[in-house]
Amino acid sequence: MKQISEKEALNRMAAYCSTTERCIQDIEKKLSSFDLLPETCQRIISRLVQESFINESRYATNFTHDKLQFNKWGRIKIEYEMKKKGIPASIRQKAIEEIDQNLYTEILCTILKNKKKTIKAKDKREEYYKLLRFAASRGFESHEINTCLKGLFKENEYDDME
Structure with a gap:
């Protein structure tokens, strides 16, 4: 050029x-x-x-919102991607904290429910672990994943898998 x-x-x-x-x-x-x-x-x-054409805080907030809503990414993956873009830790943390917990859980449970319909597994245990790996690859925390999976699987089936 x-x-x-x-x-x-x-x-x-x-x-x-x-x-x-x-x-x-x-x-x-x-x-x-x-x-x-x-x-x-x-x-x-x-x-x-x-002149406010660039504002890292505003960018981080919008990035977090978009990746959660449209890409269905979890907090871990969103924060990792912002870190790769050079966003300071304090700004990343603030943007992550602004995520609405109810919306976050709803998105996670919805993607797990949809994925459960397409998984081929020989038993419930394998299905459970495939869903766990899928959600972890999207950047969701394991305690959040387990909470949603408890709701998807009956309690007695879940207890057998722990």
Whole structure:
């Protein structure tokens, strides 16, 4: 890509940030394709933060909401993905704490109920563990998974599996 001016890069990044929430790492990746000096990139990012085009806290809240609602991810996976994006721990923690517990449990139980219909297992124990692994791979905590699985399996069947 050809060299562009700082002002043009700033305008492009402002437009890029206007379409949806972005984190600093997203902007750094995009700016790296413009062949700009590192100091120039930092000035652009500082300006975008100053003018509220980039707000990591707002980004983390929206990211958490979207990944829970649309991707059906659990807290563990959401936090891990935010960590990969370079979101500070305090911001990640605050966003995770804002998750409505009732909604969280409802989403987990719904995906387990739907998955239970499609699982092929030779017995209830195997079915239980397949559901447990499935929910864990989505980033849900084991105590949350066990609570929902207790509801899906009759109590006496559950007691045999512990």
